[in-house]
Every structure is written in structure tokens, then in C-alpha cells.
Amino acid sequence: MYKIAVLPGDGIGQEIVPEAVKVLQACGEKFGLAFEFREALVGGAAIDATGHPLPEETLNLCRESDAVLLGAIGGPKWDNLPVHLRPEAGALLPLRKKLGLYANLRPAVLYEALIDASPLRQEIVEGINILVIRELTGGLYFGEKKREKIPGGEKATDTLTYTTQEIERIGRLAFEAARKRRKVLHSVDKANVLESSRLWRETMTRLQEEYPDVELIHMYVDNAAMQLVRWPRQFDVIVTENMFGDILTDQASMLTGSIGMLASASIGGKVALYEPAHGSAPDIAGQKKANPLATILSAALMLRYSFNHEEAAAAIEKAVVRVLEKGYRTPDIMQPGCRLVNTEEMGERVVEELLAL
Ligand code: IPM
Numbered sequence: 001m002y003k004i005a006v007l008p009g010d011g012i013g014q015e016i017v018p019e020a021v022k023v024l025q026a027c028g029e030k031f032g033l034a035f036e037f038r039e040a041l042v043g044g045a046a047i048d049a050t051g052h053p054l055p056e057e058t059l060n061l062c063r064e065s066d067a068v069l070l071g072a073i074g075g076p077k078w079d080n081l082p083v084h085l086r087p088e089a090g091a092l093l094p095l096r097k098k099l100g101l102y103a104n105l106r107p108a109v110l111y112e113a114l115i116d117a118s119p120l121r122q123e124i125v126e127g128i129n130i131l132v133i134r135e136l137t138g139g140l141y142f143g144e145k146k147r148e149k150i151p152g153g154e155k156a157t158d159t160l161t162y163t164t165q166e167i168e169r170i171g172r173l174a175f176e177a178a179r180k181r182r183k184v185l186h187s188v189d190k191a192n193v194l195e196s197s198r199l200w201r202e203t204m205t206r207l208q209e210e211y212p213d214v215e216l217i218h219m220y221v222d223n224a225a226m227q228l229v230r231w232p233r234q235f236d237v238i239v240t241e242n243m244f245g246d247i248l249t250d251q252a253s254m255l256t257g258s259i260g261m262l263a264s265a266s267i268g269g270k271v272a273l274y275e276p277a278h279g280s281a282p283d284i285a286g287q288k289k290a291n292p293l294a295t296i297l298s299a300a301l302m303l304r305y306s307f308n309h310e311e312a313a314a315a316i317e318k319a320v321v322r323v324l325e326k327g328y329r330t331p332d333i334m335q336p337g338c339r340l341v342n343t344e345e346m347g348e349r350v351v352e353e354l355l356a357l
């Protein structure tokens with residue numbers, strides 16, 4: 001029996017998470033797995049109900065579970081609260097930190113059927129399969145922050161800190177991942193300017209001695225942003241610090257057609273967390289327009305990484321491919337000649353294909 005904490009959160013999180021749960025339930029039937037889903041409040045939804053974006057109860061539920069499925073958090077309604085009570089700084093970041101989830105895996109895979117949905121030309125995006133590994137509990141997100149009054153206004157400070165140990169653990173994870181794939185690892189930094197990046201680069205170079213079978217390529221982040229649209233197929237595994245990873249993964253998602261396709265797994269602690277890489281999309285919330293595939297594909301990652309059930313994970317991914325091949329599309333990936341479906345219908349189509357496999 002696998003215990004899954006279900007945290008739909010805000011905005012479209014409320015619509016996409018139930019679809020992923022449906023798909024997991026179908027997987028349970030098909031592969032004889034038993035799941036227990038327990039729902040809890042997080043983000044704005046939790047602020048409205050309890051006054052805090054990450055209630056103790058939610059954190060405890062996550063700690064007691066075998067995995068966490070999260071939708072998305074945040075929205076304009078809570079943007080003006082003091083920073084520690086905002087959904088991002090008050091819930092998502094502490095959740096990642098408290099669960100020890102220092103590695104965020106974001107696979108950007110182009111599905112054949114979506115080749116024309118990418119804003120880039122077919123010959124550029126064809127065959128893309130990139131795994132971005134983003135450091136998730138260090139860097140600017142968690143460094144000391146300060147605001148001071150100075151003559152003429154204010155002074156705001158964020159600090160970017162990394163320790164050898166923090167770089168080594170994410171570095172090892174990245175080398176191990178690269179070893180199981182094409183054995184090419186791009187380490188992205190800004191070592192020509194930042195001290196933390198120089199330590200990052202030195203540490204990665206030293207680690208490489210333990211992985212002589214993996215080719216290590218250092219790349220500056222500005223160049224990496226350019227190379228991602230110029231010739232994305234050169235990348236297999238990318239490892240980078242928190243902020244660079246945040247930016248590059250949004251960019252990488254568009255290679256695959258839509259950010260609505262980008263799944264993610266945050267690992268490193270006892271309990272891992274699975275969430276789509278996109279946000280709560282308040283502009284389309286409540287309209288059944290959201291693409292649930294990133295969340296459904298995150299559920300596949302849960303089966304793979306937390307429950308070690310490769311067969312079920314691959315079955316979900318295959319079902320998604322089938323649904324796309326049959327031409328079903330949410331608005332974000334809609335193309336001429338395809339069939340527009342809403343969030344729920346998309347989830348149902350995946351369940352159908354999964355059960356038919
Ligand atoms: C992400 C998101 C979050 C981040 C926000 C919501 C704090 O953009 O998961 O990429 O910056 O990490």
C-alpha cells in the first residue's frame with residue numbers, strides 16, 4: 001500500500017491534480033498496486049482556510065506519506081501578503097527545504113505528435129530528450145535576504161551561496177543520471193562572474209574523476225540559453241544551480257510544445273515530491289482549459305522514482321503518446337485538424353489508453 005499525499009493547491013492545481021489521481025488509480029487496477037490518497041491544503045487555499053500557506057498538518061501528512069503529488073500554488077489574491085505568508089515563500093520553498101528535496105528533475109521530451117506545437121522549427125526540436133537537473137534547496141532562493149533604508153530609497157540584497165557539499169551531492173546525482181543515458185553532462189554556471197559558480201565548476205571538474213566514462217562540458221548560462229534554441233539536441237543531461245535551473249527549464253519546456261507538458265520530480269529526501277513545472281495559471285483557472293499532462297507525467301515519475309515501478313511509469317507515458325497521436329489536444333497544444341478537449345476529457349482519454357495497453 002502506497003500512501004500518497006495529494007496537495008492540489010491553487011488555480012488550475014485544483015483541476016489537474018484529480019486527473020493525475022485518476023490515472024494513478026487506473027494504474028493501480030492494471031498493475032495490482034494499492035494507493036491511499038490523502039488530501040491536504042497548501043498555498044493560497046491553506047491561507048484562506050487556516051491563515052498559513054503550509055499548515056503543520058500538511059507538512060506532517062507529507063512526512064508520513066510515501067510520496068507527494070502537488071498541483072500548483074499562488075495567485076494574485078495572495079500576492080500582497082507579507083513575504084513569509086505568500087504561497088511561494090511560505091509554502092513551496094519551505095516544503096522543498098523541509099523534505100530535503102535538493103534535486104529537481106525536469107525531463108523535456110518532445111513527443112512526435114507535438115512536433116508542430118513547438119514554436120521552433122521541426123528540424124531543430126526533432127528527437128529532443130533532455131533531462132534538466134536543477135539544484136533546489138540552495139542558491140538565491142534560500143540565501144540571506146535584506147531590505148534597508150538608505151538615502152534616496154532602499155537597498156535590497158539577496159545572497160547566492162553554495163557549499164562544496166551541496167554541489168557534490170547534486171553533481172553526483174547528475175553524473176549517475178548521465179551514466180544511464182548518453183553519458184554527456186552539461187554543467188551550467190556563470191563562472192566568469194560569480195564566485196559560487198567558480199566553486200561549482202571546480203567541484204564538478206573534481207567529481208568527474210570519479211566518472212571517467214561521462215563527458216563533462218562546462219557551459220556559461222547565457223550561452224546555454226542560446227544553445228537551447230540554436231541546437232538543443234546537443235544536450236542530454238544538464239545540471240545547474242537553483243535560479244539558472246528555474247529559468248532554463250521554462251525555456252526548455254517550450255521546445256516540447258508547451259509548459260503544460262513539463263513534469264518534474266523533486267528528490268533527495270525520504271519522501272519525494274512530484275509536480276508539474278508550470279504554475280497555477282490564474283488566468284485560465286476554473287475554465288477546464290488546463291493541460292493535465294504535465295501532472296499526469298509527474299505521476300509517472302512518482303511510479304518510477306518513488307515506487308520503482310518502471311512498467312507502470314512507462315505505461316502512463318505510452319498512454320500519453322497514444323492520446324496525442326489520436327489528436328486530442330488541450331488549448332495550449334491545439335493545432336489544426338486536432339480535437340479540442342477539456343482538462344477532464346484529457347485525463348479520461350489517458351485512462352482509457354492506459355487500460356487498453
Ligand atoms: C518552479 C516555480 C517556482 C520556483 C515558484 C512558484 C516559486 O517557478 O517550480 O519552477 O521558482 O521554483
Ligand code: MG
Pocket residue numbers: 246247250277
Ligand atoms: Mg519556475
